[in-house]
Amino acid sequence: xxxxxxxxxxxxxxxxxxxxxxxxxxxxxxxxxxxxxxxxxxxxxxxxxxxxxxxxxxxxxxxxxxxxxxxxxxxxxxxxxxxxxxxxxxxxxxxxxxxxxxxxxxxxxxxxxxxxxxxxxxxxxxxxxxxxxxxxxxxxxxxxxxxxxxxxxxxxxxxxxxxxxxxxxxxxxxxxxxxxxxxxxxxxxxxxxxxxxxxxxxxxxxxxx
DNA sequence: TGTCGGATCAGCT
DNA sequence: GCTGATCCGACAC
Numbered sequence: 001x002x003x004x005x006x007x008x009x010x011x012x013x014x015x016x017x018x019x020x021x022x023x024x025x026x027x028x029x030x031x032x033x034x035x036x037x038x039x040x041x042x043x044x045x046x047x048x049x050x051x052x053x054x055x056x057x058x059x060x061x062x063x064x065x066x067x068x069x070x071x072x073x074x075x076x077x078x079x080x081x082x083x084x085x086x087x088x089x090x091x092x093x094x095x096x097x098x099x100x101x102x103x104x105x106x107x108x109x110x111x112x113x114x115x116x117x118x119x120x121x122x123x124x125x126x127x128x129x130x131x132x133x134x135x136x137x138x139x140x141x142x143x144x145x146x147x148x149x150x151x152x153x154x155x156x157x158x159x160x161x162x163x164x165x166x167x168x169x170x171x172x173x174x175x176x177x178x179x180x181x182x183x184x185x186x187x188x189x190x191x192x193x194x195x196x197x198x199x200x201x202x203x204x205x206x207x208x209x
Numbered sequence: 210t211g212t213c214g215g216a217t218c219a220g221c222t
Numbered sequence: 223g224c225t226g227a228t229c230c231g232a233c234a235c
Binding site: 083 | 216219
Binding site: 062064065066080081082083084085 | 227228229230231232
């Protein structure tokens with residue numbers, strides 16, 4: 001395996017949020033929460049582009065206490081509670097005041113599977129360990145109190161790594177985003193990206209294009 | 210202060 | 223494949 005490299009602040013500053021959402025496939029999400037280390041390879045993402053994206057929490061320049069972190073510079077985590085139960089992990093991208101984000105929807109477990117299994121209350125070989133945005137957040141110990149942490153900071157308990165995995169374009173499928181049917185025209189945008197034939201990809205595993 | 214609905218998941222069929 | 227659980231954030235009043 002190539003040398004592990006925490007992705008630098010600069011990586012997150014691009015305004016091409018769909019390009020970054022594709023580029024995140026094959027990168028690693030790593031956490032060290034409660035002194036427990038675990039990681040997984042990103043296999044599914046969705047791009048959200050405020051303010052013109054009705055599905056984005058920053059649509060139409062909306063700012064609230066919860067979404068304020070979306071307007072920070074790229075490279076911080078935006079974690080929010082969905083359905084009152086699930087914590088969903090997003091990577092904020094683009095320069096300050098441009099509210100773009102990428103939802104991490106699924107991982108292929110790599111390190112600390114026993115830790116993840118313990119947090120999830122299931123066995124370490126269960127395919128559902130990190131399959132889906134709520135599931136992976138629970139597995140890695142990601143909660144809303146980590147919203148706003150700087151992923152590029154050497155001291156942060158959450159970060160992204162490039163471990164040298166190369167993803168071929170032909171192995172990236174795309175589809176409409178999940179669960180945003182309310183979002184009008186934006187609901188049709190093919191801004192969900194996932195690895196072809198990867199068993200950790202969540203619902204609807206066929207290409208929508 | 211009250212209402213509404215959601216970027217989901219697990220368990221069961 | 224279908225359905226109930228569950229509760230906070232946003233906004234209307």
